[in-house]
Amino acid sequence: MDNFDYTTFLREKKFPLIWCAGCGHGIIMKAILRAVGRVGWDQNDTVMVSGIGCSSRMPGYVDMNTLHTTHGRAIPFATGVKMANPDLHVIVITGDGDATAIGGNHFIHAARRNIDLTVVLLNNTIYGMTGGQVSPTTPRGKKASTASFGNVEAPFNISGLAQAAGASFVARGTAYGAVQLSKYIEKGLLKKGLSVIEAMSPCPTVFGRRNKMKSPVEMYDELRDQSVPVKKAATMSEVELEDKIVTGVLTDVDKPEYTAEYAKLIAKLGGSA
Amino acid sequence: MPVTKRNPRVRVMTGNEACAEAALAAGLKFFGGYPITPSSEIAEELSTKLPASGGKFIQMEDEIAAMGSVIGASLAGAKSMTATSGPGFSLKQENIGYACLTEVPCVIVNVMRGGPSTGLPTMPQQSDVMQARWGTHGDHPIIVLVPQSVAETVELTIRAFHLTEKYRIPVILLMDETVGHISEKITLPDPAEVKIYERQKPTVSPDEYLPYKHTESDIPEMASFGTGYRFHVTGLCHDQTGFPTNDPVEIEKQMLRINRKLERYRDDIIEVETAGDADAEIGVFAYGSTARSAKRAMLMAQEKGIKVSFLRPRTMWPFPDREVLAMGEAVKKIVVPEMNLGQVAHEIEWAVRGKAEVVKVNKINGEPISPIEILAAIEKAVQ
Amino acid sequence: MSKTKDNEAPPVIEINAEWCKGCSICIEYCPQDVLALENGIAVVVNLDDCNRCQLCDYRCPDYAITVK
Structure with a gap:
């Protein structure tokens, strides 16, 4: 346990949080703030950028340079911030709909480009703010306000998508495993390159209720029971892993980072930033 | 025959090339773009010239991303620009609206081609005059400049940066394909002599700073990210602090203020x-x-x-x-x-x-x- | 038996009733059964058994509970 006082990073005047009782987003926000505290980033030099949705309300509560952008576009805005001033630490807060539906193109290209952003993707498998519509990560068969008979589509494996697209760091954690999640985020913050931390976050209000999970605790129990550490997952078959959440650091490689490569180009051309 | 010394600033170039040169002279530090005919030469020029002058060029994955990156870069303190044409301009509109509401200075070049849809990519039309004014949803301020020649493209590109930094209103440079592609002899400005307005930085301490303050001028002071002013920017209607508000009185006050800038300063803006x-x-x-x-x-x-x-x-x-x-x-x-x-x-x-x-x-x-x-x-x- | 060592001050658990939404996560996952729900708000009912693991704080979505 760490003794970092994360309240120094809070805009307490804006509390209580907009999120519903039992929503995982507040837990994930705290895991982020603890991680930022451990790596020692100055809040004046840190920018938190988000898109639209429940998760994207996070920057409003965080005392940093904060930017709440348009739906799906947090990564492009963050890319501009980071390129204009590479000395800034840039954290992107996004959700499953924001990052992999409307913003899917930006997500994969940021991974390909390997630009030094830390993307914390809060995956609650639903569009919460708009009332529980099916998202790109809603499991097959689960109900949503636009999938009354159960979702007939296959969900994205977000971490797999980030890995395939070239992100240099990919990890998956859960709001239940908040301590471990914070450690994955810390590693992501320190990584030079695009980091994606997929954080599974229960949505008791519009997902749980519709899918026969009566209390927030029931949803956290499920997260706990579904979680399989990446090492153990390696020994399991695809069938065994079907409804599981593989947690841990999934990718951690060093490769050229975009803004560093661009700085080399400027130096080569004799320009000075 | 007497040898006359050639003035390196006297050049023959297209409107698109001139736009890129003028933007550099105006202090452009960030360009985020996406290829589209008939504007692509602007991006091509800047992809080589921006890094050589210490600026940043990025070809984004789409037009929407290009516009988003421009707003992000401007918030980090860089003079920022993008360039596009009809179909791409349509895609940029949501984020242009974001820049209007959040009062982020930026220049959007639209080299107009035939429309609607893919239309006539290589032919001129003045197709987007109304889209330039009313392309994004909601009542918003916007400034649109229309050059008629290569020489005037230079003047108005520089003026676009001047106006956007001064009033915190996005400025659209509305060229047409003919202006973008015609070659003419011009004299490029000496960057040392280009004087443009620089956005007003905060004159108060971070504790006192209100990013959307109701000021006498109607133009709030603008801090850059990373300068100790930890403020919030959102596309939601916001109050003076920058945080979302549902207070009808404050919403109206802010909306009237951002739109009033156009009428109040029209004589300085209109030429x-x-x-x-x-x-x-x-x-x-x-x-x-x-x-x-x-x-x-x-x-x-x-x-x-x-x-x-x-x-x-x-x-x-x-x-x-x-x-x-x-x-x-x-x-x-x-x-x-x-x-x-x-x-x-x-x-x-x-x-x-x-x-x-x-x-x-x-x-x-x-x-x-x-x-x-x-x-x-x-x-x-x-x- | 108190989990607090003799030379250590007992833990202080602060609950902000204004922010607590009564989700019960802190209560259910407290390994020492220190907390309970009263009138829809988490309350401390068994401070003696608190071992300062801070899991309630880590998992409180609403920043309503701290352990010192």
């Missing part, structure tokens, strides 16, 4: 060229490359003894309604040639309030409007 005969019965209103045909038509008409006056906006939006009304009060008819079906003619009809008849000359087949065609309209109008 027009006037020419021709003071006692004319026929007026000609034209803009962009069409204005050059129109001016030629005016000269041809004058040679035939027809008195013609001429009005050309360098600023299209806010609309020079008073200047148009003055013309409407002086003439009987206003000939309005446009490479569209009359987007601005309607605006002129509104502005002249029945004081003069508006005669439309329209073309949307990808060809420019010739002086002969405009002359024919003038001759018909005097009958």
